[in-house]
Amino acid sequence: MYEIALDETARLRPLEPWRAEEFLAHIERGREFIGQFIPFGSTATDVDSARAALQRYADMRAADTGALHGIWVDDTLVGGVLTLNVDAERGNAEVGCWLEPSATGRGLVTRAMLPMIDWLFDGRGMHRVEWIAASGNVPSLNVARRLGFTREGVRREAAPWRGVRHDLEFWSLLAREWPSARAALLAR
Template sequence: MYAIPLGDDGAELRPLDPWHAEEFLAHLDRGRDFIGQYIAFGSRERDVDSARALLTRYAEKRAADSGSLHGIWLGGKLVGGVLFRTFDAEQGTCEVGCWLEPAAAGRGLVTRAMHVLLDWAFGERGMHRVEWCAASANQPSIAVARRLGMTRDGVLRESRAHRGVRHDIEVWSVLAPEWRAARARATRSDH
């Protein structure tokens, strides 16, 4: 079990496991409409069993080294999370993503948590490329990609249908040398 502090506001990054099903469901219920504006994540989980099933699928992905979920807790309360939606160690590529309930938005939690994931992906696991995909209309998500120093690779026009609307999906990425250089610059400016 780990709990990684995300700053001095009491925010922590922790594993999100099947035994968190009740807490996870309560969190989804608090943020269902907000979370579901642009993504389907958590939309089918309406009871403890289905919430546990989603968490179990990601626990199995973690065991298979092909993805994982990590919760963001603020003041001891689950308020969102970040994930490796896909993780291909052999190819050195992965896709990351996030979700938050509305009360947690605007605090920099996702950016801080994503720094932990990207440091681990590049530093520990030797990933070469990390991708971020977001609906063009999801400006908060696009802003996180920018804050992480990602580059917009392109737009997949009307590629994803969600809630009866076809969305353009922007693909953003950061490569290992770019991440290392940005982190080195940030370290130098901190000193």
């Protein structure tokens, strides 16, 4: 129904359950890398479980608590951005992202976050957007910093994952901070 051009070859589109086969193929290409700090996509091991994983986000979208958008490069799904824990009444939301290794290092997620954060603040009237990542997930924290998020603090050893309890960093961006953060990003 709709897509947003991120550059000459990259497109941002809704990532819906009917795309289960390409989602599974993408997760297979990126499973180890994507799963270093987060469980995203880990339950997708065949087409049915991939469809179920996408359906969970479709259900969130229907409930107005989240949404999933994929990033395609030359029509190959390579990653995406998502909203979750959207609380429209209180004006709070969380964003997240992932890429398969071949798509990193070219600003795709940073660029994809722009229309999504625009939508959260301007379209949905959110007051605050959160970014939560393990302290060791430096590329993720770099994206948050690049987007103008402010580091709030650390929940020490709060995230057990693959046998290790990771420190979790909480970063946030407020609606009133977004216009200047956005302008600074675009001016780079």
